[in-house]
Amino acid sequence: MTSTNFKTLMRMFIVAALAIVSIPSFAQQPSAQSNTQSQTQRPRRVNLDSARVFIRPSKSPGLGKEMKKLKEDKDGFISMFNGKNLKGWDALPRFWSVKDGVIECVEGPGPGDNIQSNLVWMDSQKNPEKYANVEIHVQYRWLSNGGNSGVQVRGVMNVDSTKHIAGYQADMDPQNNYTGGIYDESALSGRRTKDVQGPHISPRGFKVTYPADGGEGKATPLAETSEQLASYLKPVGQEFNELVIIAQGSHITVKINGHVFTEMIDENPGALKNGIVALQQHAGAGMQIQFKDPKIKFL
Numbered sequence: 001m002t003s004t005n006f007k008t009l010m011r012m013f014i015v016a017a018l019a020i021v022s023i024p025s026f027a028q029q030p031s032a033q034s035n036t037q038s039q040t041q042r043p044r045r046v047n048l049d050s051a052r053v054f055i056r057p058s059k060s061p062g063l064g065k066e067m068k069k070l071k072e073d074k075d076g077f078i079s080m081f082n083g084k085n086l087k088g089w090d091a092l093p094r095f096w097s098v099k100d101g102v103i104e105c106v107e108g109p110g111p112g113d114n115i116q117s118n119l120v121w122m123d124s125q126k127n128p129e130k131y132a133n134v135e136i137h138v139q140y141r142w143l144s145n146g147g148n149s150g151v152q153v154r155g156v157m158n159v160d161s162t163k164h165i166a167g168y169q170a171d172m173d174p175q176n177n178y179t180g181g182i183y184d185e186s187a188l189s190g191r192r193t194k195d196v197q198g199p200h201i202s203p204r205g206f207k208v209t210y211p212a213d214g215g216e217g218k219a220t221p222l223a224e225t226s227e228q229l230a231s232y233l234k235p236v237g238q239e240f241n242e243l244v245i246i247a248q249g250s251h252i253t254v255k256i257n258g259h260v261f262t263e264m265i266d267e268n269p270g271a272l273k274n275g276i277v278a279l280q281q282h283a284g285a286g287m288q289i290q291f292k293d294p295k296i297k298f299l
Helices: 003-028 032-040 122-126 226-230
Strands: 096-099 102-107 117-121 134-142 149-159 164-172 182-185 206-210 218-221 241-248 251-256 259-266 276-281 287-298
Touching: 102 276, 117 122, 117 149, 117 164, 122 276, 134 149, 134 276, 149 182, 149 241, 164 241, 164 276, 276 287
Parallel strands: 206 259
Antiparallel strands: 096 102, 102 287, 117 276, 134 241, 134 287, 149 164, 149 276, 164 182, 206 218, 241 251, 251 259
């Protein structure tokens, strides 16, 4: 056999071998129809906390005991936390505790944990009229990827057995879909209509004005969009965010990390005038959040 014939025979052998190998691969390719379906189907939501173990507190020292000495500092603020225990606050004890000098809320995914509840500032429940015009500062950070929380202002005890507070809430969630908007928990101030979409009575990135005649709320965009404002929020498990709520008369402003996230002028007949201050534990399957340095000033 000449070298030329040998080379020709080898080429034919290689081509045949490649054809045989490619048959299974070709058979496994999806049809055009199935490929189109897979691209149009919405991806399943991944539970980022599926491997997480939520350990609820075994003790909540100080809970339900009044903080008797409420002293103002040089700037007129009253500290709402002594850094040691939960004196001055009331809540369901199995969710709230003090850990490493901060207030922590842990809600597990098991039976009995799916409860809408709050850590209630007792003096505001006892003397709600004092808490009409206030400036509240608190730092927070998420340690879970799921959950929802917020800071209630001008609230009302909705369900005493679970310490559920209704009313205005500066909303927050670890994925920052809602963080910074004002939500009306349990629609305490009445069902409203507004000319901007979303579940909030005053969404992030807008100033919403509700007229005294009970008419539709009118929204004006703020200087920074919702997307821009969300970029200022700290990632889960890292630094604390600083939340500020200023409620004075009909005007309520929410700031986070130095930026105005929303403003609301509420002259609606159902507007809330005063009430309870509280931290929220939203019902759901597992969450962990920490708060530190809460303080309040009467305006």
